[in-house]
Amino acid sequence: MASTIRAMTATEIRIRESRVDRIFNLVNYTILTVFLIVVLYPLIYVVSASFSDGSAVISGRVVLWPVDFSLLAYEKIFQYESIWTGYANSLFYAVVGTSVNIVLTLFAAYSLSRQDMYGRKIIMGFFVFTMFFNGGLIPTYLLVKDLGMLNTRAAMIIPQALSVWNLIIAIAYFRSAIPGELLEAARLDGCNDFQYFFRILMPLSTPIIAVLTLFYAINHWNQFFTALIYLSDKALFPLQLILRDILIQSQVDMNMMEDLQSMAAKEAMRELLKYALIVVASVPVLIIYPFVQKYFVRGIMLGAVKG
């Protein structure tokens, strides 16, 4: 019976696919295709330009694919020392910073996800309030300064040790994905709150740890402002600060240009370097991105549950 009804609706759908719907589909596909091209084209252009010859780029001969294929820009970047110091520093901040983030977030999320904890709502309120109001840049800067963290690696990690938004996502995960009976059963077996966290909750938390790692790591990798205000020693600069000098202020290390004779060749190389650098800087994020996309989507959805 049920199957006949379903079969009927299926045929009906085909019958009722009206003229309006066909026009709608056409328009819909057209709009999305245009949107796709608008997003994709600049990305392709950058990659193609970075693999082209400098003079082809600055004379506008690169349209879609690389013209006069060349790896020169990448060779230059490979020899560019400050870029690699920045890369190493960014990697350090991302790895250490994210580890600290994960520990603090999971600790706080575990306690705050427990309905039976006295004062949970008030403490949660204190966390959430900071999403909507904060002391501001100057008092925070003065605090970091008074703590003696100015111009140290700690300044890139400790003031950002926790994000309340990610905390909310983790709490939502513990509430929705871990059945409450698990705690009761563990309790009956004489498990205390420490043991429950480390032996039962953590092994079940791989998905949320993945989500948090990605959110935090990308945030650290892309971080620019913190470094700008807290760091002045070039040896500590993350990649983003180095990128800013080259991409935005056009300050290219002149040693890189030694072998080039004419002004035009230097200029072409400078532009070429920028395109290649954009690719190199985005590669770590864009490589892991397709693999982790589903986790990101999941994280956003968890966040949306709580609003």
Next chain:
Amino acid sequence: MSTATTAIKAKTGASSPSRRRGNAWRQIKRSWQLYVFLALPVAWLLVFMYYPMYGAQIAFRDFLPGRTILGSEWVGLTHFIRFFNSPMFERLLSNTIGLSVYSLLVGFPIPILIALSLNQLRTGIFKRSVQMISYAPYFISTVVMVGLILQFLDLRRGPINLLLQWLGIDTVHFMGIADMFPDIYVWSGVWQNSGFNTVIYLAALSTIDPALHEAALVDGANRLQRIWHIDVPGIMPITLTLLILNMGQLLNVGFEKAFLLQNPLNLKTSEVISTYVYKVGLVGGVANFSYAAAIGLFNSVLGLLLLLAANQISKKFSETSLF
């Protein structure tokens, strides 16, 4: 456990409020390990989030480096009044609000439209490609994003001006025209974030009961009618929630992008509150901490009020509210 309760009972008598306090104490004692987990996060919260709120009082004092906060002279609203009377006040406020409102008007509806449109596609390679490719720009850092904008809009070597040249049209010095700054800021943001912002709406759309669509089909509704009468109401609560949150952010034009896009030619339209606070407080010879903190505090308080107002309005006209 029971000895603790009796001890409290003995001390305070057995009236009902103290009994409740007794229960609370017992509850805390039983789950003390949970508070151990919370200790580090809460300590961090107090130091790095709440202490700066306490420190924000330098906005009402004449704070100089080397002095303590309480050791600085109390000057009341002097810094605020100076800011309200300065020629920068109006410019900063109109730039900041102008950029946010423009961003909201353009950037808020576009992801909704794309999500509704994507939702009409059957799951397949085209749908997946649109999603995957349109999410990608979101992960580009602000520095790289601004680098991209500058490359594309460059007067002599940018592809856009090269195209204009090729077409025989006069080239445009995009970054040098102050009036073009808001367009550049907002539309590059649309390019970067629209795709990713569809995620949340697509998630909401996936929770709509398919039976509603089947029933509407039987009644002869076409696709547009089904979008309007089923999909749009279905995502309304999350849309309103996001709208309230966005209203609360109206004064928080992100520092990074505005700062990195700034140049002497567009400063008239590109200087926003956050970049100005940074310049007044942390750049230049004279450290004007108190004045900068006052501007920052004004910004935070106004932002909070906006959020509360938006929340109140939403509560009144719909059932959606944050708190």
